[in-house]
Amino acid sequence: MTAQQSRLRIRRQDQITIVEFVDRNILDEANIAQIGEEIGAIVNDDPNPKLLISFANVDHLSSAALGALITINSRIKGKDGQLRLADINNQIIEVFRITRLDRLFQIHPGTREALASFT
């Protein structure tokens, strides 16, 4: 059995975990499931998760990817943690607006603003 290649680039800054996607297209449901599991493990391992997800490299995402983000958000909220999204391009931010998920998530233009918003 071979180890799965991570779909994420993960780094820590202060108490915050910053996640970026390896893939430009977050469409393949097998990859989305893996992303959900990888971020889920980060949330599980942290008693007070503070997570910043950057979409800097992302060109496309599907409703399945939105679903994974919603599940992550619920798990973080369940642990009184904080989730921020950042670096979302204009085409994808429109997807968040159409679905009204821009009201569910805290979305910031860039990583710097998102980092400054954690309490």
Added chain:
Amino acid sequence: MPQQRHDHCDPRDPPHAIVRTIGHERRSIVRLCDEIIDEMARCGYPDAARFALRLAWEEAISNAIHHGNRDRPDGTIEVAWHVDSRRTCVRITDQGEGFDPASIPDPTLDENLDCPTGRGLLLMRAYMTRVVFDPPGNTVHLIYDNPASGG
């Protein structure tokens, strides 16, 4: 090998539509979408149109695999497509019993915002010029009018 025909077997397909039957393998799904999008590029559709088609395609194919074909490994999907400089038409037919699109709850209501599923149809409708389901609901037509064609 996927079947390919240049006649049209559904009366709502445009004349000269290309018809193919694909399985659930990711590679064939992406390759066919790329073919359609490459043709859109050749016909002068803007980048936003290609973004829209890829998104609607992913949502329609996902519905066909999960809700229509119930994830059966041997499930197949028939795709008919035609692109010209004025309009792109894609028909996607699964092997399921269909569904009533009106039965899907509005995912933009406050009480549904944190539900992780149920946004595919909303996105298809938002990004396509028209989305039409044929009864009993196992066929969806994605229709996109090229904004660069000048009407």
